[in-house]
Amino acid sequence: MFIDEVVITVKAGNGGDGAATFRREKFIQFGGPDGGDGGRGGEVRFVADSNINTLVDFKFKKKFQAEDGGNGAKKRCFGKNGEDLVIKVPVGTQVRDYESGKLLLDMNTLGEHRVFLRGGKGGFGNEKFKNSIRRAPKMAEKGREGAEVKVKLELKLLADVALVGYPSVGKSSLINKVSSAKSKVGAYHFTTLEPKLGVIRLGEERSFVIADIPGLIEGASEGVGLGDKFLRHIERCKMIYHIVDVSGIEGRDPIEDYKKINKELTKFSEKLANKKQIILANKMDLLWETEKYEEFKKYVEADGHKIYPISVILGDGIKEVINETYTLLQDIKREPLEEEANILQVIKEQKTTKAPFIITETEEGLYDVDGAMVDGVLAKYIITYEEESVITFIHMLKNLGLEEALREAGVQDGDTIRIADVEFDYVE
Missing domain, CATH: 2.70.210.12 (GTP1/OBG domain)
Structure with missing residues (x-):
């Protein structure tokens, strides 16, 4: 699971x-x-x-x-x-x-x-x-x-390359072809239901990690379909394989698919949208009219990206893409996502503020003393109920401003004060 x-x-x-x-x-x-x-x-x-x-x-x-x-x-x-x-x-x-x-x-x-x-x-x-x-x-x-x-x-998965694209464009087939990952493949949408990692090995000490996430659809950044639940898994990647089905056998337009996926990446994170992209025009083996590919290629290159025609099923063009990717990755550093906050400061901010002394007159005519200062002394010391210990306890609170707080609350000479179940008479 x-x-x-x-x-x-x-x-x-x-x-x-x-x-x-x-x-x-x-x-x-x-x-x-x-x-x-x-x-x-x-x-x-x-x-x-x-x-x-x-x-x-x-x-x-x-x-x-x-x-x-x-x-x-x-x-x-x-x-x-x-x-x-x-x-x-x-x-x-x-x-x-x-x-x-x-x-x-x-x-x-x-x-x-x-x-x-x-x-x-x-x-x-x-x-x-x-x-x-x-x-x-x-x-x-x-x-x-x-x-x-x-x-x-x-x-958030730690991969070098992330696969993005509409469902059923060949992402799972590609990762299975180039790595030992075993992603489920099928001719229906959302075949991949969870992210998967695969390692692509080009030789001894020459490899990189690729991540296959569930297919994106329009509105994914707001949670539509499998949505933004999986978009965060590619935030750490160095670059992106943007796979597009250029065959149009499902009645889709490759340029529109390309634009919509990039729009979802931008809406989710500008940093994600600005990562290096390689565009993979898949299913070239099913494309009978080259004009469609040429039109798509012209649009992608005008947008500043390099495009590779491939056929995952036949294995055409994949080796060139992998070699080019490894070369590019050597010069791309992984960006930190965000700065860490100071945990001590976060905990301190969440603590509720309490007045130093809270003095309340009870129905019995006693004055109960509570507050942050009382809590602090009680939290710091184990007070025994012997006379010396009680006197020391009261002196600590007096040095912290208890006497002034009692006067402001209207406590008079001879009134009974209660602090932490200890009662004593107030003497001016």
């Missing part, structure tokens, strides 16, 4: 929490803090694998997550780092942000290994918070949460 587009969610591993423990040994009355740090969360990586040619492996599994880091423990024991997650994709896969459509990774090189998401940092144990003033800290740092993002994987 050929699957070239899927939507999945990937998440880096969370960092492990630091430990808030104390040394407890016989004959040692005042053991100090000995909590170890948490382990790092696993990374998410993408690898371009030559053994995979479709995204079918992602059809049923939609969530991919790296392993979380282990928590720290007593006696300065560090948590274990989480295992990295390696996601193998076909060469030519693009990873896009699902929400914005921005390109995050373009896996267009065989064996390419890219880090996509970094794992969350492990939290410090309480030993790291010990100083000359705080001799026995009862708090530890929470591990950072691993980033999570919903992405769209799009496969």
Whole structure:
């Protein structure tokens, strides 16, 4: 089954929490803090694998997550780092942000290994918070949460030459003739229902890759017929074989077919339309009047393209085309499709903005304190409910502007404040 587009969610591993423990040994009355740090969360990586040619492996599994880091423990024991997650994709896969459509990774090189998401940092144990003033800290740092993002994987085949043309003009027959590809052939439209790659070998270390996509029809760039679903597969190619049936046995006009296909390429992508084209006038063996070919040749050459008369069935003219193609390809560089966006910036843009402090008066007369600053401190530290820990927690928020926010909200001396299920009286 050929699957070239899927939507999945990937998440880096969370960092492990630091430990808030104390040394407890016989004959040692005042053991100090000995909590170890948490382990790092696993990374998410993408690898371009030559053994995979479709995204079918992602059809049923939609969530991919790296392993979380282990928590720290007593006696300065560090948590274990989480295992990295390696996601193998076909060469030519693009990873896009699902929400914005921005390109995050373009896996267009065989064996390419890219880090996509970094794992969350492990939290410090309480030993790291010990100083000359705080001799026995009862708090530890929470591990950072691993980033999570919903992405769209799009496969764009990596070929040197792409075959375009109306259905039944001989594209599948040509790729079968010149390579080991086994495209289905038949005397009816849309014989090819999925893209296929073939390797054309001219000799030792002399070869190029050709892609056969389903036939185009008028309106394909808007999705008519098999449409733009397959046009993206030829965006990476260096040049195009534009095959036209010059025999007219189906009542078609070769010039009109040529113009309409090029119009669809232009509407889909100017870059695609401007690629080098070789025009292959196929089915010359069925053409009894050479005037028709000469008229078509004159039009194509006036349009700036070179034309080759061929017969795929008889094999006439194909060798010349292949040799000329190999020579041309040596001087054509593969163009980058688009620039990659910074994934950290994309994730940051998607996060909802929250006010630093959100203070709400409840029916019981309490003032609940929430907001980005509270979330930040709670996300960063493991707060125990002992007096020292609570005092430290409140001092952190005070330094971040809590006191001023309470005054602006109308909190008076003696009112009860509640933050993260901890209640205390406000004293000016």
